[in-house]
Amino acid sequence: TRSTRPQRMLKAVQKNATKGNPKSVISAIDYFCKHSEWAMNVGDEKGSILDSVVTEVNPSTVLELGTYCGYSTVRIARLLSPGTKLITLEFNPANAAVAKQIIAYAGLQDKVILVEGSSGDLIPQMKERFGITTFDFIFLDHWKDRYLPDIKLFEECGLLRKGSVLLADNVICPGTPEYLEYVRKSPRYESKYFPAHLEYTKVEDGLEKSVFLG
Ligand SMILES: Cn1ncc2cc([C@H](O)c3cccc(CNC(=O)c4cc(-c5ccc(F)cc5)cc(O)c4O)c3)ccc21
Numbered sequence: 170t171r172s173t174r175p176q177r178m179l180k181a182v183q184k185n186a187t188k189g190n191p192k193s194v195i196s197a198i199d200y201f202c203k204h205s206e207w208a209m210n211v212g213d214e215k216g217s218i219l220d221s222v223v224t225e226v227n228p229s230t231v232l233e234l235g236t237y238c239g240y241s242t243v244r245i246a247r248l249l250s251p252g253t254k255l256i257t258l259e260f261n262p263a264n265a266a267v268a269k270q271i272i273a274y275a276g277l278q279d280k281v282i283l284v285e286g287s288s289g290d291l292i293p294q295m296k297e298r299f300g301i302t303t304f305d306f307i308f309l310d311h312w313k314d315r316y317l318p319d320i321k322l323f324e325e326c327g328l329l330r331k332g333s334v335l336l337a338d339n340v341i342c343p344g345t346p347e348y349l350e351y352v353r354k355s356p357r358y359e360s361k362y363f364p365a366h367l368e369y370t371k372v373e374d375g376l377e378k379s380v381f382l383g
Pocket residue numbers: 209210211234235236237258259260261264286287288289310311312313315338339342343367368
């Protein structure tokens with residue numbers, strides 16, 4: 170049977186990247202998406218903004234919603250200080266299987282905990298399953314209609330502290346209007362928009378960085 174796009178992306182990584190070299194894995198995926206098949210990775214332009222926010226926060230506890238093929242997982246994990254791990258949630262087992270292999274190819278498997286399941290089910294389990302008290306940094310890149318219910322879930326579960334940083338992809342395209350309205354209107358967040366473009370295109374998109382004020 171015909172391979173899937175994530176499987177073809179994995180093949181491109183195995184063919185063009187150097188094992189244990191995260192930068193070459195990132196470049197191989199970006200090349201594949203620019204010259205072979207578009208895929209919904211955060212991409213190089215928004216990826217650079219992601220890199221700068223992760224570097225600035227230098228988080229000890231990290232959560233990613235929406236692993237997909239692991240591109241942003243690799244981008245984040247390569248910047249974490251030694252001993253720090255990131256938890257990434259993926260509900261689709263086929264995506265998770267490819268992501269696991271791409272993360273391992275980059276040599277970052279010891280810095281990543283990939284959990285199969287849905288954010289709505291897993292967020293309330295973070296404390297008991299992973300001994301998390303609060304998250305320093307959260308990257309939202311899963312279903313766009315889950316951003317708002319999940320940020321409310323973080324608040325309800327006491328998973329945010331003064332200074333926790335949430336960075337959300339696709340706030341323009343496909344768009345997350347209810348989430349944007351919430352974080353921009355709420356007195357409990359300080360929000361900032363980083364304009365960019367939809368990965369590998371000229372279409373307007375951007376990232377919203379929201380700091381929880383406690
Ligand atoms: C609940 N839960 N918990 C964990 C979890 C994990 C997942 C999956 O990782 C998953 C699967 C499919 C879609 C997404 C969301 N991503 C997108 O939909 C997206 C679209 C586009 C775009 C833009 C323009 C187009 F024309 C087409 C697609 C550009 C982007 O950057 C995207 O992130 C995420 C899903 C729900 C989950």
